[in-house]
Amino acid sequence: MEKVQQIVGRARAAFRSGRSRPLEFRIQQLKALQKMVQEREKEIMRALKADLNKTGPNAFTQEILGVLGELALTMEKLPSWAAPQHVKKDLLTLRDEAFINYEPLGVVLVIGAWNYPFALVMQPLIGAIAAGNAVVVKPSEVSENTARLVAELLPQYLDKDLYAVVTGGVPETTELLTQRFDHILYTGNSAVGKIVMAAAAKHLTPVTLELGGKSPCYIDKDCDLAVACRRITWGKYMNCGQTCIAPDYILCDPSIQSKVVENIKATLEEFYGEDVKSSPDYERIVNQRHFKRILGLLEGQKIALGGETDEASCFIAPTILTDVSPESKVMEEEIFGPVLPIVTVKSVEEAIEFINLREKPLALYVFSNNKQLIRRVIAETSSGGMTANDVIMHSVLPELPFGGVGHSGMGAYHGRHSFQTFSHHRACLVKDLRWDVVNRVRYPPGSEEIMQL
Amino acid sequence: VSHLQESWLLGKTRPMEYRVAQLEALGRFLDDKKQQILDATASDLGKAPLETELSEILLCKNELHETLNNLSRWMKDEKVDRTLAMQLDSAFIRKDPYGVVLIIAPWNYPVQLFLVPLIGAIAAGNCVIVKPSEVSKTERLMAEALPSYLDEDCFAVVTGGVQETTRLLENKFDYIFFTGSPSVGRIVMTAAAKHLTPVTLELGGKNPCYVSDTCDVTNVARRVVWGRFFNAGQTCIAPDYLLCTLEMQEKLLPALQKAINDFYGPNPRESPDFGCIVSDKQFQRVQRLLGSGRVAIGGQTDEAERYIAPTVLVDVQPSDPIMQEEVFGPILPIVIIANVDETIDFINSRERPLAVYAFSSDDKVVNQVLERTSSGGFCGNDTLMHVTLPSLPFGGIAAWERTNGKFSFDTFSHPRGCLKRWMGRESLNAPRYPPYSQRKFGLVQATSKVTRKSDCS
Numbered sequence: 029m030e031k032v033q034q035i036v037g038r039a040r041a042a043f044r045s046g047r048s049r050p051l052e053f054r055i056q057q058l059k060a061l062q063k064m065v066q067e068r069e070k071e072i073m074r075a076l077k078a079d080l081n082k083t084g085p086n087a088f089t090q091e092i093l094g095v096l097g098e099l100a101l102t103m104e105k106l107p108s109w110a111a112p113q114h115v116k117k118d119l120l121t122l123r124d125e126a127f128i129n130y131e132p133l134g135v136v137l138v139i140g141a142w143n144y145p146f147a148l149v150m151q152p153l154i155g156a157i158a159a160g161n162a163v164v165v166k167p168s169e170v171s172e173n174t175a176r177l178v179a180e181l182l183p184q185y186l187d188k189d190l191y192a193v194v195t196g197g198v199p200e201t202t203e204l205l206t207q208r209f210d211h212i213l214y215t216g217n218s219a220v221g222k223i224v225m226a227a228a229a230k231h232l233t234p235v236t237l238e239l240g241g242k243s244p245c246y247i248d249k250d251c252d253l254a255v256a257c258r259r260i261t262w263g264k265y266m267n268c269g270q271t272c273i274a275p276d277y278i279l280c281d282p283s284i285q286s287k288v289v290e291n292i293k294a295t296l297e298e299f300y301g302e303d304v305k306s307s308p309d310y311e312r313i314v315n316q317r318h319f320k321r322i323l324g325l326l327e328g329q330k331i332a333l334g335g336e337t338d339e340a341s342c343f344i345a346p347t348i349l350t351d352v353s354p355e356s357k358v359m360e361e362e363i364f365g366p367v368l369p370i371v372t373v374k375s376v377e378e379a380i381e382f383i384n385l386r387e388k389p390l391a392l393y394v395f396s397n398n399k400q401l402i403r404r405v406i407a408e409t410s411s412g413g414m415t416a417n418d419v420i421m422h423s424v425l426p427e428l429p430f431g432g433v434g435h436s437g438m439g440a441y442h443g444r445h446s447f448q449t450f451s452h453h454r455a456c457l458v459k460d461l462r463w464d465v466v467n468r469v470r471y472p473p474g475s476e477e478i479m480q481l
Numbered sequence: 482v483s484h485l486q487e488s489w490l491l492g493k494t495r496p497m498e499y500r501v502a503q504l505e506a507l508g509r510f511l512d513d514k515k516q517q518i519l520d521a522t523a524s525d526l527g528k529a530p531l532e533t534e535l536s537e538i539l540l541c542k543n544e545l546h547e548t549l550n551n552l553s554r555w556m557k558d559e560k561v562d563r564t565l566a567m568q569l570d571s572a573f574i575r576k577d578p579y580g581v582v583l584i585i586a587p588w589n590y591p592v593q594l595f596l597v598p599l600i601g602a603i604a605a606g607n608c609v610i611v612k613p614s615e616v617s618k619t620e621r622l623m624a625e626a627l628p629s630y631l632d633e634d635c636f637a638v639v640t641g642g643v644q645e646t647t648r649l650l651e652n653k654f655d656y657i658f659f660t661g662s663p664s665v666g667r668i669v670m671t672a673a674a675k676h677l678t679p680v681t682l683e684l685g686g687k688n689p690c691y692v693s694d695t696c697d698v699t700n701v702a703r704r705v706v707w708g709r710f711f712n713a714g715q716t717c718i719a720p721d722y723l724l725c726t727l728e729m730q731e732k733l734l735p736a737l738q739k740a741i742n743d744f745y746g747p748n749p750r751e752s753p754d755f756g757c758i759v760s761d762k763q764f765q766r767v768q769r770l771l772g773s774g775r776v777a778i779g780g781q782t783d784e785a786e787r788y789i790a791p792t793v794l795v796d797v798q799p800s801d802p803i804m805q806e807e808v809f810g811p812i813l814p815i816v817i818i819a820n821v822d823e824t825i826d827f828i829n830s831r832e833r834p835l836a837v838y839a840f841s842s843d844d845k846v847v848n849q850v851l852e853r854t855s856s857g858g859f860c861g862n863d864t865l866m867h868v869t870l871p872s873l874p875f876g877g878i879a880a881w882e883r884t885n886g887k888f889s890f891d892t893f894s895h896p897r898g899c900l901k902r903w904m905g906r907e908s909l910n911a912p913r914y915p916p917y918s919q920r921k922f923g924l925v926q927a928t929s930k931v932t933r934k935s936d937c938s
Contacts, residue, residue: 086917237677258907262914422572425561434677461842
């Protein structure tokens with residue numbers, strides 16, 4: 029593997045050449061990416077299956093559909109996003125040109141995660157290319173098949189010097205982080221997020237951190253429980269619970285707890301059949317380490333549903349825990365698995381207090397027919413993003429910024445927010461060299477009359 | 482810090498009425514303490530009261546009025562476009578306050594750089610701790626007087642030097658806004674990383690000022706002198722050094738001298754409109770820089786008064802000490818280049834600055850410099866003015882985010898993506914649920930697609 033320093037150096041030299049600045053070039057690269065996704069779909073799906081047992085329409089919807097959508101949107105909107113934005117002028121600048129110029133930052137580093145290994149590398153890459161940057165991509169080594177494929181495919185379709193892939197684990201990433209970038213977008217956990225930001229601080233590099241946390245899901249007594257539970261089941265158990273914005277745990281009144289369990293159970297049968305393990309639509313835990321970690325969270329808990337596991341295939345059945353204590357291990361860390369704890373609360377006030385005492389989550393969910401209640405929950409809590417009466421869906425709308433707050437992250441991307449994140453917004457004022465008469469007001473020596481003016 | 486964190490959790494700072502009341506109190510503070518502020522800044526920086534009124538007090542009042550006039554609009558949820566599948570839903574961006582914000586203010590514009598971020602942070606609904614510069618008497622005054630105007634449960638001023646600031650930074654904040662040098666900026670960001678706290682860093686750099694051969698020399702000289710020697714050069718966006726040809730230098734020198742005379746008289750030391758260096762330490766640092774090149778204009782100093790005359794240096798080499806650090810004083814070094822291409826290469830071979838200035842009667846030249854360089858902001862044919870427009874963001878490249886007006890409000894707000902869905906029409910969701918089939922998949926694709934306009938023909 030070529031030295032990291034050389035790869036980054038080449039990207040920087042390529043950026044300095046200026047060839048990534050014209051919009052035509054960027055659109056051409058995006059078109060090539062589109063071609064890559066369309067032509068090599070089968071190989072991408074094969075890699076996803078090998079890494080996470082993701083198959084068929086499921087894998088396509090989760091990883092490829094969103095990417096194609098982002099590509100189409102970006103190619104269409106790029107000219108309008110990139111156009112200088114003329115701004116309101118005042119009396120002193122009436123004769124001048126004042127605008128915000130959107131310029132590339134330079135060399136961007138994108139560090140992907142293993143749970144949506146293709147999408148989480150491609151989506152930031154699309155935004156960074158659109159904004160005119162050179163990009164170094166570092167896919168997660170945990171999803172090794174996808175990482176290898178990305179390293180193989182990108183150079184076949186994109187400008188080899190401007191866009192590079194660096195594969196490897198902790199040592200390679202650590203070395204990468206010693207290099208100077210103009211923006212780093214990292215998707216992963218908070219612990220590593222801190223390391224990335226500290227490394228970025230040495231070069232004063234801005235960062236976008238897409239982290240995680242425990243996304244709470246409050247179910248009000250006043251709601252269509254069957255519908256709510258179906259939507260929650262879908263969002264919780266997709267990708268075997270390994271989704272940063274999955275509803276992590278449920279908060280509800282003790283009186284509806286058993287109904288919630290019943291409804292989810294019924295939905296699970298609908299989705300995966302009697303024997304979950306043999307359903308082609310149910311994924312697996314990514315590796316042994318995470319399998320063991322999630323297993324550990326079940327200790328001492330009341331298992332109302334599921335609990336079956338198979339270490340050899342990293343299979344954990346969809347599981348629900350009831351009457352969970354807020355102090356237990358399963359309520360301390362992000363679960364990132366198909367285990368759903370229910371913590372009972374007596375009121376929405378208690379739920380809001382519970383949520384606010386903990387780290388700000390990446391997503392927040394509330395199910396209720398009561399619009400006032402929903403408005404209240406939004407107003408009195410803080411989270412990266414949120415969806416009411418459904419889960420996950422706010423991340424699907426490209427117009428909404430996707431990102432965290434507090435421990436769940438900083439910055440955002442998707443759609444035009446990606447373009448903004450990866451651009452420098454440069455304030456520009458172009459004046460006329462004549463007409464210094466107007467300027468006399470501001471020059472010394474000062475006087476009262478001039479001040480009044 | 483924990484007191485403010487408690488108040489934050491109680492939600493005190495969220496309602497608009499509360500924010501308006503605090504902002505109005507800030508306005509009263511400015512009115513009541515105006516004279517004392519003018520006196521203190523005169524003592525700190527030798528600022529003419531007129532200059533202080535304009536560049537500090539009036540500016541803050543304008544920011545206050547702009548904020549109060551527009552706050553309800555800025556606070557509104559921003560509705561966004563939806564896909565076909567979401568037509569029945571409500572999708573919007575909610576501007577949430579971050580929580581407890583820390584503002585670290587510098588000494589060079591003690592009122593403006595203290596209050597403007599504070600206004601933005603309050604407007605956005607946060608609790609705020611301000612750490613003013615210990616170097617500035619003005620800020621010490623503000624530190625003492627301000628708390629009695631604001632709600633002490635939600636706003637505090639913490640004074641102190643390096644030690645106290647280091648301890649302060651160990652606490653967890655929800656946002657940190659720092660104005661100062663890049664080296665301290667690194668320290669702030671490293672401390673913020675421990676708590677995953679987002680930051681805005683308003684730093685500095687060496688702002689190049691290119692003067693082409695085709696220009697109105699008199700006007701250029703006046704605009705450059707104004708920008709360079711304002712506040713005795715202690716302005717983060719001041720033109721730091723000049724780039725021009727030898728021929729232009731010969732024409733510029735007399736014009737610069739004339740402008741200095743016009744503005745400050747034959748002996749600037751006696752001019753009420755020319756300031757002094759803020760401290761002995763800074764004075765000594767700037768004085769050392771006089772050793773680079775050769776003094777063509779000015780060069781006189783007086784340690785007792787912390788006075789350094791408006792100075793222009795020539796025969797400056799890129800390797801000289803004055804070209805290695807931000808000058809931040811009333812000295813303008815001139816570096817000779819052959820043409821605009823050499824200028825652009827010179828600028829691009831150095832760290833990206835907070836501002837780039839280019840003077841030329843030829844629009845094409847100005848545009849070339851704009852297009853081929855990178856900087857926080859850009860001003861063609863003038864200096865400093867791009868930051869006076871509230872509709873333009875103010876910030877650098879290594880500095881993230883932007884301040885001024887709505888930009889301040891947005892800096893201190895977390896944009897939260899919100900989607901409110903309908904519980905009904907559950908059948909519409911059916912395609913997304915397992916078990917999966919090709920038919921279901923086709924439906925999902927159709928309702929969530931964004932097609933390229935050209936594809937539809």
